[in-house]
Amino acid sequence: MTDRHDILREIERKLLWLACWTVHNANNVREKTDGLKIGGHQASCASMVSMMTALYCSVLKPEDRVAVKPHASPVFHALQYLAGNQTREKLEAFRGYGGAQSYPSRTKDVDDVDFSTGSVGLGVAITAFASMVQDYLGEKAWAEKRPEGRMIALVGDAELDEGNVYEALQEGWKHGLRNTWWVIDYNRQSLDGVVREGLSQRIAAIFGAFGWDVVTLKYGALQRAAFDEPGGTRLKDWIDNCPNALYSALTFQGGAAWRKRLLDEIGDQGDATRLIESRSDAELQALMTNLGGHCQDTLIEAFEAIDHDRPVAFVAYTTKGWNTPLAGHKDNHGGIMTNAQMDAFRAAMSIREGHEWDMAEGLSIGAHEVRDFIRSRPFFAGGTRRTTAPRVATPGPVWLADKALATQGGFGKILDALAKSDHPLADRIVTTSPDVTVSTNLGPWVNRRGLFSREKIADTFREERVPSAQKWWFSKEGQHIELGIAEMNLFLLLGAAGLSHSLFGERLLPVGTLYDPFVMRGLDALNYACYQDARFLLIGTPSGVSLAPEGGAHQSVGTPLIGMSQDGLASFEPAFLDELSVVMDWAFDYMQRDGAGDPDERTWLRDETGGSVYLRLSTRAIEQPHGSPRKDAAFAQGVIDGAYWLREPGPNAEIVIAYQGVVAPEAIEAAGRIGQDRRDIGVLAVTSADRLNAGWHAAMRTRKRGQTGAMSQIERLLAGLPPHCTLITVIDGHPATLSWLGSVHGHRTVPLGVEHFGQTGTIADLYRHYGIDADAIVDAAHRITVGRPIRLAVSNA
Template identity: 80%
Template structure:
């Protein structure tokens, strides 16, 4: 690195440190807030990352590289994008305020060039490994454009390594031959509450090494390495290596005089070591002792360049000082600490920033604005402009018709996917499936048999080669379209998130389909939320569901998942009962997850379907006798909108039974039994409580805004019912999923469902126990009959 470029990088490093700290100070101490609450912003965590991000972005990265930024370094990232012209002063001044730069980098809410949203610690780290796997998957496909391979990079706080999902990802990466992945660990040795345990660096190296990663320590900066070559330098090095983390941090906070006293007490010999210390002023000694590898642009640049020569996964342990070069440096309380106005003025003087010029690009620097701008924009990473790709949608093939008379929705899903696998359609080509070691038991077996398992290098099916009969073909090849995962739902959702962003990250459209057991959605819920927050697009197929999985007992029977489907933003949730419903929903889903419109609502439903999103199917193992196949447009529209009348209510309807999912036969049986005593019974087939509820709330919001005629789908369905009509809702899941239907038009409602952990038994046993069988529905109708006292109790 020549002297000119070194000076440019030092100027960028200084400016990023100032802007990050000033952005946070402005938000907390200068901007009008009204509520008086602390805004926050992590000045110390920003300071420890400044040098690493400067060396990485301005001396190492290429446009094809992708970075997940440590959440608490968000202000540094925004400052960097401000220098590059991708962020505005107005957004920085509104940091952590409405409409401003986000607290943590966000792909969907920030205007600057965010590769991966971060914020739920650990997940932004792990998704880089799965993005590298997706990149390898695309590189193996003949239909994918050949692009330069990028590195998937995570900037990681050392305390962030406490997150368990990181280690689950390490094992999965080892199984798949992970490449082109860097995790750069900000080893500042401080967490939110204190200082990390001694010896953590050694543990990190051992763990990463065990999974085949290169591990590179960046412990000493150029000043320290030069000092070690002086007489007495070896004693200094030995002292640094043996110094406890807490003491090193405390001395960094106290400054040069404290360093001098401690070093002279511990290694002063009235000879070489003493002379080494005495040759330096207090300021020079502070600079020397805080010149760790993670704060030395020269050391960082050389190390990154060396590791860039190969594609092995690499963990960099970069020693830093939390709060480096600020008045907060090293203090154990600095994680959420803020510089006081007095400390900020001290910092301002150090940075040579004049009052009123805080946002000026070159203020306090030894280069002018034009030179700074040129230094930034000539960097390969920024020279290419914004790096998000676009991929054209893939046409769907239309609903797949199944002729089975009796079948479960889980088995129907497998048959539909198998029919798609038989085709030579572009849709079939772009589908990639994955599952956490439940591939066969979630009915992906037929798809895998036709399309194969993916691996960069071919692996034969030994059982088949040895002529041992097996229903499954388990051979791996670059042509395969199923990515096998171990039993870790976090990894499933992280892979779906990475594959669901392939069109934006890599310019190639994938249709990711992930399957898992419905009750175990909760085990990966953080990663599911994270994938949706990034606007990743995928089809999630969860089966088997509910107490319908009767013999398996409570640990395998899901209760709350319908509510998760309703509450999770970015995820349209469906629970079909019948095969023709499932077929329509799957075809719609493959199109929906590719949409990226502006979000104007459909005035028929008031749902913003143009924007697209991901889809969750809650399916069942219970085989049901199928109704005659329905193919008319009104039926298909009702299925997608969330409900349709399976039995149209008459003008004097006294009871409506609304069901979702596999309890459809119980609803139909109960309607037949009630029909002799009650007039004009209606049966409402709900395919998506999620979409019904979303449309209802959207229509109410629109009416408040002056659209008086706005009416949701569920309001059109229920508004003709007489006011005395009773509604009974039933689901193999939490009753709150459908209980709100009574609020739409004010009908009395009995909500039947499952509120407690399940247990073993037959379907009939459990439906009777939880009060969701036909008897329970009939009893509820009797309890709520017009003219009788209403007692909302379990009739059983």
């Protein structure tokens, strides 16, 4: 067999079998130990198998990048298995420990995954932002020129219910989106039922409004040929007017049901009747399910006809469960074939028992021909396509000499200093923000480095001599990507830019800013970016209730806990400028690391693996410590490890105040007042509860494995405290952020923080109201019955 289309149909057949068998094996063959349903989506795989065959085995090039519909994961794994990039053992362990993942994962699968998917809609939208990043790199003089790839999403039609898809469409329109294909599996079913009539027209209208080409693939070659027969026009009209639910039901019922319905409704004892009666039940079923999304000829012709770089939406009509016993049934989304159905499917596929995983079983071609053909396809010919990029050295901390300044202002000054420099690191920084560029102190950076656009756009206000502090000019050289007010888009862009080294072979250091409370508005996309191991620096500012006049809607309480719990994200909350300088320099290096993951035996953190970094900053200006900036190595190491002693406690310490972030002045004042009556007071400056907590847990796990000397940073810091010492923790955020410190060595702990929605007022009003001011700390110390009563000093705060 030498005809390409014949081989593609054989591969399509094999992928359908392997995808369905992989799910069946996991649920009905493999031993279960906990009684839970394993799950899988055989019907969703079946509706995608033709499109994935056509794309991967005929159309795609190595530079193309693909986000696979989450529920089509078994098809993807089967395709990679045929290409030699996936193992049988991992397919047999699908959805099991160490097996192929339920949804394609860049970090947990061994095969060639471009974009992780799973949270529906996000894998779709990130392709648009990846295309924008590709355009950004293509205009940079320092970037190697490479062939432009298409960023392709294989989209379930129900994914188009997700709002972030439409936010991305609008952002793409604003940036002149190119080289993006979304191939929509229009099977007209979702988890709970069948979609409403007329959705395809709405889809076409929406995409068209944003400048996309829309290609509708409704009829396969068999159907188009039938339409040319006498009576074919009546058949086409019937298909076009048939409700989605009825079409699905008839597909499930099969050829005899099709025959009865068609003869009843368009039978004319003439041409239309003869067209129907000339086909057997099996042929009629094949004809009526020969939709455009299942026809290799139709698909390849449509894909290969695109000769431009405009974004394209392919609306491919399909049948959910195509060519399986589940085809068309409204309950088939999470349905899995019974053993009897699988036996029937096995027979139809000509698969012998015991040969289910054989590469050419049931085919008219041999295993070598299958693998040789797939490996000869451009997409697979060069092997896996993940790229790398060298690390860019950091210049060292940018020290600031301000006597009093907010960390948000310090962030802006550090970036401005980098922008003025000619250090290679500065060229790799790309900033972005959802419409709060100036109010998050990115303004100086943008004024020096400009905004990115492939087309030059002048600053009209400047040309018209209208005074403005902002130089808002766009050019190819610009290093800020302007975004609208959509935090999901921010995190998707950070995710795409933070994978540039792996997707496009060029290193970018993305920096994104947003108001700290609105981290939660984009939390799904933030988690998604971290799950892919994207690398970026996230600036959440202003944080806490310190933005007092703005009220609860603009104040953040729970974000420190997000920073602690989010995998792949090292969270810091520096109080002082020199701490910020150290953290930012470290962050730009940490974002580029890709080590083996061996823990640092000093902290037990796996810093060599690298990751993203989140800084929780404030607009509250505070006085800097005497002798700042502190440039000694021990100070810098403590900042990065998560904490250091601002005031080291004595051997008989009764109280230690541990603070994180902008409440440093309150903690310092309270320590001075308490110290008049309590012995050996200590003040612990926590810069990262996240890293302290992670190191503590890692050290405990290491001790359980027999390495009894393992000790984390926080264990060392608190080791010398006497048993009777009490920890008072304070943060402009949720008190649980630091309340765990008492568990390290069993010290009594009084956690202070904010637990409820904020309100308007002054900082003094709110700190007093929520009990995080100096008086509240002193009062907490007074209430601790560890000795003689404390004599309260008068507060001038």
